[in-house]
Each structure stands twice: as structure tokens, then as C-alpha cells.
Amino acid sequence: MSQSMTQVLPQPLPQPVARRPRRPVYRRVPVRRILCLLPLAAVAVWVLQHRSLIGSGARQMLTANPWWLLVAVTMTGLTWVAVSFARQGAVHEPLPARRLFVTQFAAGAANHLLPSGIGASAVNIRFMTGCGIPAARSSAALALYFLAEGVTRIGLLAVLFLAFPEALRLGQVLPDRSGAAVMAAVAAGVIVLLVGALLIRPVRRLVGTFLRTALSDARSLHRRPARALALWGGSLAFPLLQAAGLVAVALALELEVRPPHVMLAYLAATAVAALIPSPGGIGSVDAALVIALVSAGAPAESATSAVLTYRFITVWLPLVPGALALAALVRAKVI
Template sequence: MGDGPDRVGAGLRRPVFAGSMTRLLFGLATAAAVLVIGFLHRAAVDAGGDSLATADGEWLVIAASATLLMWIVGTLAHLGSMPLMPPFGRLFVVQMGASFANHVLPAGVGGMAVNMRFMRRLGMTRGAAAGAVGLNSLAGLVTHLLLLAGVVVAAPSAAASLAPRVHWSALVPSGTASAGIAAAAVLAVVGAITWLALRFRRRTRGHRFEITSHLAQDLRQLRAVLRHPGRAAALWGGSVSAPLLHTVILYAVLQSLGNPVPVGTVLLVYVVVSAVCALLPAPGAIGSLDVALVAALVTAGVPSTTAVASVLGYRLITAWLPLLPTACVLVVLLRRRII
């Protein structure tokens, strides 16, 4: 699935987060922080789950339909980035399998690997397949940044107040014991990130030429796509539709819980939060995105219980419910050697 944080992050971190140990440590650090916060706020999580159980089913159907549309627009984006034209249905099924891989591996690495294997099966060279995947990631990065800039220009006061005034304190309950546990979790995460940052500084020195080479290749591919209006429309249309559909899902879940937040506010919250969370390579941005969305929604005026329930519903529809069917699709693709 064309998840915003995954595609944005993939465009920035392709060589840097190559090590599996690095990805594992980052994912574990983020997951540990989320578990600690969830434990400290287990009453709010339980209340949010109860609220979600009474949600309006019609709005949830809209959210589920938007999730299905995300696979379709992801298929269109890949069609625009590829120099050949595979069957749409087969490419759509591959995107379903890629969405499962994205929820297992961080930074969109899983989905990129699935799509590269599919392109290789179609007869494309390794370089051509990597170029197509890189172009798709670059388009996702560019459209997300343009959308972020557009939202900031349209609502500068709201955007300026969102980041510095996010109620992170709402995530840390009062009390000496709770504060001590939260502080320990934060120190553990900061320590892990600092250690990894020092490793990245040494490692990225050897990758500077590789990064420049990848970027030049992606720009050449982008120039070639722009010469074909059909491919350009598919690539850019699919890329810009992904964050908009995520916004629709979150908006529909909020509406289902009886909290009519303006759609512009939801768009601002999602675009800003997903751009920030793309810097944390958690699998499917699970953990970092959840915590940040709750905090941003509370800042936007949503009650904390409703904010937790909304993020739970958003995750349930976009990640957890599709997990089993997309895993089955991936297994079938592997057994039939489609990827």
C-alpha cells in the first residue's frame, strides 16, 4: 500500500538504512517507547477501544473503501514509473503483497523489494527495476513535500502552532513512578538513536557518491516520464492521492466517532506528522506515527479518548485488518513465482 511515511522515508534513506541490525534496533526502540506509553495510558486505550466499538458503521465503510483505493493509486503510480506495461490486475495484486512487506520491514524496504522482484520477473534488468522503484519513491517524496508546503501556505498560523504546541505531556501521566518509567524509556530511545547516528555518520561517508548516483539516475528517469503524458499522470496522480486517501480514512474515523473535525485540519495533522515520522524507520511507521497522531489530534482540540480511538481505528483499517489477507497474497505470489 502506498503509505505516506514509508514512501517519503524510502526516498531519503535508501542507502543509509541498509543494515538489517540498524533497522531492527530502531524498530525495537520505537516499539518499546510505544509499549511504555500504552502501559502508562492503558485506561485511555481501553476507553478508546470502547468508543471505537460504538462507531458509525457507514463512516467506517468509507474508510475501508479508501484503503482499497490506496492499493489502486499505488498501482497507478508504479505503472507511471515503469518503462513497460504489465497487466494492471497482476500489478495490483503485487501492491497488496508489497503492503504486507511494508508492515514487516521499516522505511518501505519490504515493498521496494517485492516490486523489484516482480519487475525482474518481467525481464527488466536490476538497474532498470531499481530505477523504477527509486523514481516512484522520489515522486512520493516530492508530492508529499509539495502538499506539505501547500498546507502550510494555506494555513500558516495553524501549521506554526501545531509543531511547538503538540501536547506531548498528555502522553506522560503525572506521578513519580510514571515519570521515572517514561524518562527511562525516553533515555533508552535517545541513547539508541545517538549510537546509531554516530554509526551513520561514519557509514554515510562511503555512500555519498552512491547517493548522488542514485539521485541523478532518478532525475533522468523522471525527465523521461515527463515526456509521456500518460505515464506522468499515473505517476503524479497516484503519488499525490496516497496522502489524501490517508487523510480521508482518518477523517472518516473521526466522523464515525461523532467528532466533526474539519477536513483541512485533518489534512494538516496527517501531512505534518507523517513527514516527521518518516525520519523514524519503524515498520509501517507503527509506533511513531500512532503517538504523534494522538498528540497532534489532541493539540487540534480532539478529546484525548477520541484521539486514541481514532488512531486505533485508523490503524485497524489501514494495517491490522489487511494484514492476514495481504500476507496470504504474498505467499501466493511467491509460490507462483510472480515475484
């Protein structure tokens, strides 16, 4: 009886299995992993394209004094410390010191992949916004850093030029006025572009808002002596350490040029090369440095060797570790 009743009673219907909503295709793509590998791939391609320059710089290092080369490497490492101080001085909020330093190291690699410092600027803006600083104030801090670094660099150049007016003899390197004509044309083009952009109302409104934010932040930062000292001290130390690195390379290769003249040549060359937007200054900085050192009295072959060695230490040697640091920061969602 019981068996027949159980057979007559209706069995419960199976419950439908809830299907998980299908994720969009773009969410299934491992975007962050791809972004981690992009810096390494870009560096690999770039190294292959410039392998002859890397080989030349490495060969020059084999004949140089290793102790002075170690000094040059140390000066290069200290530049990231100086930049870290300057970046901290441009914002009110305290930034995590270790992450800030690693970010500057990684930004150096990104800076060699995009022209005119775009890579380093993008990395630093992402880092500051990740630390809770709004995008407008991050951009204002970036502009304040560039202003401080530019003022200190030009100020050092003016002081050294007044102290050693005979250091650079450009007339012997550029006998005609073609170089001055090119520089004037580039400067005129930049001025025309800026004026044309400011004539457009949306651009003018955006620039006005940005300038008001930047000026407000700059005034409040300079009321805090610690921030002002970090900003201007780091901005002053940065070009000094860069120039000191070139002096150490010149001493390692026994370049017959006085150290103050080498520093003046470096500051003048980088100021001119900044007008030519190339990734990492490859080509523009190299040519300007060779011309400046030759005008300071160095033979052309020795000047080329010094520039190749210096660029190997400051650009090529930290490039792969910097790309690895950049990939690690992307993976850790720091930037």
C-alpha cells in the same frame, strides 16, 4: 543337443542400473513452500504481539458510525489503486495490471514486517525484475516513485499549512523544546550517515551510477505524458486518500475537529514519523497522529480512539489477506 548347447553358451551379463545423481540437500528442501508460509507465520507472531492494540481498535469500531467506517475502508482500498498507477508511471514497460494491483496489496503486508518500507520495496523490485526490467532500472524506478511521493506529500502539507496556519497548536502539546531537539538530532544523524557513506569511494561510485540511471529514466519518462500523469497523479492521490480515510474515521467517531485540520494533522504526523524506522510505523505513526490530532483541538481520549480505529482499518484489517496474497505470489513465482 539344443538344450546342451544353450547351457554351454554364456548368458548375457545383467546391465548395471544407472543411478540417478543425488541431489544436493539444499535442493531437496522445499524452499518455495517455506517462503510461502513465512509471511503467514510472521503475521501470526506480529498479531499476537499487538493483540491489545487490535482489540482496542476493534472495540472502538463497534461504537462508530458504520457508514463513515465504510467510507474509510473504501479510501484504504483506493490507496492501492493509486500506488499501482504511480508504480506503472515510474517505468517504461507496461506492467500486468492485475498482478501489479495484487503486488501492491501484498507489499502492504510486507511493509508492516520490516522497517522503513524495506518490505514493500523488496516485493516491488522482485515484481519488476520478474517482468523483465533489469535490477538497476527497477531500483531507479523505486527511487523515482519515492521522490514523487515525497514531493507531493510535502507539497500538500505546505499548501494546507498555509491555508490553515492556526490548525496545529503544537505549543499546547509540547510546551518545551524537547521534541524539536530530538527531531534536530535525528536529522543531523541522518545527514552525518549520508555524508560518511558518500566519502567511501565504492559507495560513491555506486551512487553515481545509480543517479545517472535514475536521471536518464526520469527524463525519458517525462517525455511521455501518460507515464508522467500516472506517476504524479498516483503519488498525489495516495496521501490524499490516506488523509481522507482518517477524516472519515474522525467523522464516524464524531471527533470535533474540522476535516482540513485532520488532513493537515495526518500529513504532519506521517512526515515526522517517517524519520523513525519502525515496521509499518507501529508506535511512531500512532504517537505522532495522536499528538497531531490533540494539537488540532481534539481531546486526548477521542484522538486515541480515532487513531486506533484508523490503524485497525489500514493496518490490521488488510494484514492477513495481504499475507495470503504475498504467499500466493511467491508460490506462483511472480516475486
